[in-house]
Amino acid sequence: MRRKFNLKSRIISALRRLFFYSPLRNECMRNAKVKDKYRCAVTNKLFAASEVCVDHIDAVVDPAKGWTNWEDFITRLFCPIEKLQVISKKEHKKKSKQEMKLRKKANVETK
Numbered sequence: 001m002r003r004k005f006n007l008k009s010r011i012i013s014a015l016r017r018l019f020f021y022s023p024l025r026n027e028c029m030r031n032a033k034v035k036d037k038y039r040c041a042v043t044n045k046l047f048a049a050s051e052v053c054v055d056h057i058d059a060v061v062d063p064a065k066g067w068t069n070w071e072d073f074i075t076r077l078f079c080p081i082e083k084l085q086v087i088s089k090k091e092h093k094k095k096s097k098q099e100m101k102l103r104k105k106a107n108v109e110t111k
Helices: 008-021 025-030 068-075 088-110
Strands: 037-039 052-055 085-088
Touching: 008 025, 008 068, 025 037, 025 052, 052 088, 068 085, 085 088
Parallel strands: none
Antiparallel strands: 052 085
């Protein structure tokens, strides 16, 4: 059985891939580099490149508001370098989980 084509989901995915190759992300990684490792902004520990990711300090989709519009999404995705940080994948998973909880709570309260 084929899944329904979801245009919004595909566009979001494409924009996130575009961010992955952006100069902003690359600069953030360079700023966190210490010799051949990267410093996690949360734990201050050093990790290999495969163990870190660039995180938006302010979530791309605001946990309190949820999805608003494309302009907000793109503005928050391609934010200034000061609003980006390199963190370990483990810390990123924890942070994302917390943001999802807040988003779910906000969705329940608005219904």
